[in-house]
Amino acid sequence: MELPHLGEHCSDSSCKRLDFLPMTCDACQKTFCGDHVTYSSHNCTESYKKDNQVPVCPLCSAPIPVKPGETPDILVGRHIDTDCQSDPAKEKRQVYTNKCSAKGCKNKELIPVICEKCRKNFCLRHRHELDHSCKGFEGSGKSVSNSGAAALSRFNFFSSSNTNTKSKTNAKPQQSSLSNIGRDLNRERQSRQQRGVPMTTQAGMSEDEALARALQMSMVESSGTKPQATSNQSGSLSQQEQEDLMLARALQESEQEARNQTQRTENKEKSCMLS
Incomplete structure (x- = not known):
């Protein structure tokens, strides 16, 4: 029993079979x-539109994207001249x-192509x-x-080098917690000198130890309390005095490190100027 009103006939000239589940070719839009739905089975004349192949660089094997209407050979050559990461390229x-x-x-x-007027390099097209x-x-x-161009280039080079040297010389020193402590101790010493408090060192104490003791006395005076007398004044120091002593030693090491760094920077600049 034939049902001609159902389905469609195959568009292939050698087939013409009535198919109840026909399929449309996405290239030529025929049924x-x-x-015979594949491109090769019905010799589709529009199959080249769907045959999109991505060219690959022969040197680095990287895929080269190609837009419709562009020539793959030109894009591959441009990739080799600009972006290819292979050793020959x-x-x-x-x-x-x-x-x-x-x-x-x-x-x-x-080879360089220099303009005699502006002294810039150009290609053969813009020479x-x-x-x-x-x-x-x-x-x-x-x-x-x-x-004249060589003299101007030398002048610009020396000007830029002098500018870099001045910027390095005027650079601010590195700030640290020890330097902040040093500024506080120095400020305290200056304030005590302005008030007329003598800064004499005691027997058996260095200048840093005396500075730490003066800082402790200043803190006690500002708090309004009297220091408690220790049973062994001529012997060992209290815990607060030991902490102040350690702080003074850390300050001394920081100052020594800063002086060494400054000396190394000056020696490096002198060696650069001599070379």
């Missing part, structure tokens, strides 16, 4: 049966190091003054000889 790019100075141009030449809209040396509209 085919299950045996890198060696080729190292040879062509003379980049064109024209705006928007990325060409590189094997003439009209081609790169020459404005003269550094935009002055005038040409400069080779000796």
